[in-house]
Amino acid sequence: MKFSIVPTILVLALIGCKEEQKKETISVTYPQTKTVDTVDTYFGVDVQDPYRWLEDDRSEETAAWVKAENEVTFGYLEKIPFREELKQRLSNLWNYEKVGPPFKEGDYTYFYKNDGLQNQYVIYRYKTGEDANTAEIFLDPNTFKEDGTISLGETSFSKDGSQLAYSISEGGSDWRKVLVMNTEKRELVGDTLKDIKFSGLSWKGEEGFYYSSYDKPKGSELSAKTDQHKVYYHKMGTSQSEDKIIFGATPEEKHRYIGASVTEDDNYLIIRASTSTSGNKLFIKDLTKPDAKFVTILDNTETDTGILENVGSKLFIVTNMNAPNRKVVTVDAKNPSPENWKDFIPETENVLSPSTGGGNIFANYMVDAVSKVMQYNYEGNLIREIKLPGVGSAGGFGTKKEETELYYSFTNYVTPGSIYKYDIANGNSELFIKPEIDFNPENYESQQVFYTSKDGTKIPMIITHKKGLKMDGKNPTILYGYGGFNISLTPSFSIANAVWMEQGGIYAVPNLRGGGEYGKKWHDAGTQQKKQNVFDDFIAAAEYLIKNNYTSSDYLAIRGGSNGGLLVGATMTQRPDLMKVALPAVGVLDMLRYHTFTAGAGWAYDYGTAEDNKEMFEYLKGYSPLHNVKEGVQYPATLITTGDHDDRVVPAHSFKFAAELQSKQTGNNPVLIRIETDAGHGAGTPVSKTIEQYADIFGFTLFNMGFEELPENVNKDIKK
Numbered sequence: 001m002k003f004s005i006v007p008t009i010l011v012l013a014l015i016g017c018k019e020e021q022k023k024e025t026i027s028v029t030y031p032q033t034k035t036v037d038t039v040d041t042y043f044g045v046d047v048q049d050p051y052r053w054l055e056d057d058r059s060e061e062t063a064a065w066v067k068a069e070n071e072v073t074f075g076y077l078e079k080i081p082f083r084e085e086l087k088q089r090l091s092n093l094w095n096y097e098k099v100g101p102p103f104k105e106g107d108y109t110y111f112y113k114n115d116g117l118q119n120q121y122v123i124y125r126y127k128t129g130e131d132a133n134t135a136e137i138f139l140d141p142n143t144f145k146e147d148g149t150i151s152l153g154e155t156s157f158s159k160d161g162s163q164l165a166y167s168i169s170e171g172g173s174d175w176r177k178v179l180v181m182n183t184e185k186r187e188l189v190g191d192t193l194k195d196i197k198f199s200g201l202s203w204k205g206e207e208g209f210y211y212s213s214y215d216k217p218k219g220s221e222l223s224a225k226t227d228q229h230k231v232y233y234h235k236m237g238t239s240q241s242e243d244k245i246i247f248g249a250t251p252e253e254k255h256r257y258i259g260a261s262v263t264e265d266d267n268y269l270i271i272r273a274s275t276s277t278s279g280n281k282l283f284i285k286d287l288t289k290p291d292a293k294f295v296t297i298l299d300n301t302e303t304d305t306g307i308l309e310n311v312g313s314k315l316f317i318v319t320n321m322n323a324p325n326r327k328v329v330t331v332d333a334k335n336p337s338p339e340n341w342k343d344f345i346p347e348t349e350n351v352l353s354p355s356t357g358g359g360n361i362f363a364n365y366m367v368d369a370v371s372k373v374m375q376y377n378y379e380g381n382l383i384r385e386i387k388l389p390g391v392g393s394a395g396g397f398g399t400k401k402e403e404t405e406l407y408y409s410f411t412n413y414v415t416p417g418s419i420y421k422y423d424i425a426n427g428n429s430e431l432f433i434k435p436e437i438d439f440n441p442e443n444y445e446s447q448q449v450f451y452t453s454k455d456g457t458k459i460p461m462i463i464t465h466k467k468g469l470k471m472d473g474k475n476p477t478i479l480y481g482y483g484g485f486n487i488s489l490t491p492s493f494s495i496a497n498a499v500w501m502e503q504g505g506i507y508a509v510p511n512l513r514g515g516g517e518y519g520k521k522w523h524d525a526g527t528q529q530k531k532q533n534v535f536d537d538f539i540a541a542a543e544y545l546i547k548n549n550y551t552s553s554d555y556l557a558i559r560g561g562s563n564g565g566l567l568v569g570a571t572m573t574q575r576p577d578l579m580k581v582a583l584p585a586v587g588v589l590d591m592l593r594y595h596t597f598t599a600g601a602g603w604a605y606d607y608g609t610a611e612d613n614k615e616m617f618e619y620l621k622g623y624s625p626l627h628n629v630k631e632g633v634q635y636p637a638t639l640i641t642t643g644d645h646d647d648r649v650v651p652a653h654s655f656k657f658a659a660e661l662q663s664k665q666t667g668n669n670p671v672l673i674r675i676e677t678d679a680g681h682g683a684g685t686p687v688s689k690t691i692e693q694y695a696d697i698f699g700f701t702l703f704n705m706g707f708e709e710l711p712e713n714v715n716k717d718i719k720k
Helices: 060-077 083-094 495-502 519-524 532-547 563-574 600-607 614-623 652-664 687-704
Strands: 003-015 018-029 039-042 045-048 103-105 108-114 122-127 136-139 150-157 163-170 175-182 187-197 202-204 208-214 229-235 244-247 257-262 268-274 281-286 295-298 305-311 314-319 327-332 342-345 351-357 360-367 370-377 382-385 393-395 405-412 415-423 429-433 444-452 458-466 477-480 506-510 556-561 581-585 637-643 671-676
Touching (some): 018 060, 060 652, 060 671, 202 257, 229 257, 305 351, 314 351, 370 393, 495 506, 495 687, 506 532, 556 563, 563 652, 581 687, 637 687, 652 671
Parallel strands (some): 477 506, 477 556, 581 637
Antiparallel strands (some): 257 268, 305 314, 327 342, 393 405, 458 506
16 A cells, blocks of 8 residues: 555534534655565565565665655644644743753762753853852753754763763764863863773873773674674774783683773772673783783673672672572672672662762662662671652662762652752752753642553553543543663653643553563563563553543553554554554564664563574564554554664664565555654653654644644633
């Protein structure tokens, strides 16, 4: 099918003295997408891949297809009558000063700030001890490129604060450049380091720093496979070509992700080496001894384990070994293997995420996806439970050992992020920065419910909306999910979601299996041949919202990005009747080939691969969104979003899925793909582009729910 007639809005037309409904339509003609005779054979089963040619991101043919699809998509979006109104409201609400927590480096105190609509946050600084009002601009990423598509990534100050190493991303790519600045003169020093990917930056004194990268792939750097990560040391005053490989040079011991960090006292180099996004080996090297070798702490990838802190040779290690919810143990660096570990903060029924500062350890627990923070000293004594401002997400409990105070953030779905100053000795918190935003949290409410999934598992979900909203099944609702990679969705404020709720919209977030909200067991319950649990949890969330009259299928949209894009793709192909709108963003949608692109092979812990065995192939093919689009089915109105520079989840996933849906869609619901240029997986996206994206997403969603104007203008009884 190369075209579709799409119903848009119901218009009331007055004919004489009689009011009747008249249906207005927008005609959509999809671009001609050619098919090819590509066939892959898995365990004797032939699988056609007719849109394989769209994987070539360097071809003129693919570029022409992208241009043609965008012309159709933006032609449609431009006809939405309230698109500009949404964009204006998003811009107005976004336009307030946002300030991050201050941190000290050398003689200065630094902080990030955005005046309102700046595309990128700016780093400011002032002399420590002086008035913060004397702060001046230190580094402004908005000057990197006029349209904001070059963004600031990782930053790392040398031990005395005299030098700053920072990475930049061009067009949203994960491939970065690293520059070094003399902080006093604010001048660049040395050469720019190039072709660096998935890397931290960790200084050893002032002499140099450690970083990680891959060999440059053959073929497209945006889509070719990268799977041999290495750690390098860059010595200041030398060229990148002289950088020494510190770890990862042995071909027979391949690691896809390697991180290097130097302890705060400069005494140890820590290496975490992984073959997948879950589980790691752990090594330590004594930097005080010139000829020291790496000592193995863990030689397998069966657990997630890392060094939290050290006091001399005493190491504090956080691990989920024999502790699915994580614990902290101690051991001497001279004999650091697990048989010598001693429990320091034992495992509890809640997931632990610890941090350190001022000679203390802050144990941040997730209790049904909200924060509870306990403070311990280095002797293991509980000092206090920290009194938080409310029920929500608290983070940032970290600073240097010598500091006496720290700053933490607090937020939830109706509370814009605020910064609090915390006195480490006496436990007092005081509000440090509260944003001045045109949004009143008192007019909104969040409620956590627990619903039952298909197999009887209880799943938590937080539902947020205006107070007094009538539960009549007609509220436009976004159900947002992720469900993978041990990632936890905890309550946080979003300007975009605030605009959605202003319109009388409901925003619902379930904590699906595959995430990290209840530890490793919860994560594993949504991986590989248990992945269907995640989709079942999401479907059950939608059914709960419908059964309890929050919304109905005519007013429900499902949304998710990356692994969440897979979630949306699988849910809409399994239950196309359940929702009116589907919004898969930068999704993993071809489950038979995901591992052949960039670092995709590292996701096998969660997904498995089609090459593992016949059972895994059949399981993946059974839910892969690309392979489960069927002729004769009416799928929901779909707006697929991706970026042309996404080199994490390559846009070919979205391209092929869009082509498949457009060719097989039955009925009048539109299938569009919005391809952002000079954009990647999401990080560093300019504010201007983000606002445009949300205006289009919300506009498309409401438009296809039948609204001819914004719901806020219709529902005058719902007070702002």
